[in-house]
Amino acid sequence: MPPLSSDPCLFRRRRKDARPAELLEAALTLFVEKGFSATRSEEVAKAAGVSKGTLYLYFPSKEELLKAVIQHFLGAEIEAGIQEAAAADGPTAQAMEQLLVAWWTRIYEGPASGVFKLVITEIRNFPEIGDFWVERVVRPGEEIVSGLLRRGIARGEFAPVDIDFAVHSMLMPMILLCVHKHSFAACGIAKELDLDPVAFMKAHFRLIFTGLQARPAESIPRAAA
Known part of the structure; x- marks a missing residue:
């Protein structure tokens, strides 16, 4: 097993690359459970562990x-x-x-x-x-x-x-x-x-x-x- 990288920049880049998928998974879960209209963007961002501003960087609207x-x-x-x-x-x-x-x-x-x-x-x-x-x-x-x-x-x-x-x-x-x-x-x-x-x-x-x-x-x- 290759050693884990200790490069913080590499970790942040990998984390950034994974964010869209994490946001989509959080959004689908909430949309199905609560409904699209009833789900707020803030809830999606919180479930994905990011800020609302970060969510809008990837997806400009709900x-x-x-x-x-x-x-x-x-x-x-x-x-x-x-x-x-x-x-x-x-x-x-x-x-x-x-x-x-x-x-x-x-x-x-x-x-x-x-x-x-x-x-x-x-x-x-x-x-x-x-x-x-x-x-x-x-x-x-x-x-x-x-x-x-x-x-x-x-x-x-x-x-x-x-x-x-x-x-x-x-x-x-x-x-x-x-x-x-x-x-x-x-x-x-x-x-x-x-x-x-x-x-x-x-x-x-x-x-x-x-x-x-x-x-x-x-x-x-x-x-x-």
Whole structure:
């Protein structure tokens, strides 16, 4: 193990480099617990161990702080998802199931899950944040899934379906799972609604992909055909 540096300038520089992440972690925790509107900038700074002036050096306003929270905790996951989707190979259903379960497990088990509850409860009063959310999270996330669905249809692995409806059918339950974690489950209400999140994700996507499988026309019920 290398010796710890005794250089105070180096320590301060490392400390300064870590501050943005510490501020974002403190902000997300408070925003989820108290709500965005109810959280004061002073509280975020105090939780991160800095002054309010230091907070504003990095994030000029509370709205900019929330945008940075969204980008830090979910934007990075979106970028990872884009790369994983581009590298996915083999049968499309299998590739999508593995990718989506792994992706959503990381989000659910980490602090990023709280961002969904935060945005859903606060977005109505902050349209600018809503536009940012759609641009940085919603559209890129939907493009990942829709691109894989189109690939499966083009290969003849999936039946032709409405892409938009299929994407929402896949993603909406996952979002609700994250919201449940930070609402009902967080305060121990309606425990009968609690589910094993990873088991649910696997069962959910298996159900989706079973329904998407392309089948010979004669095997499709007449009403559905």
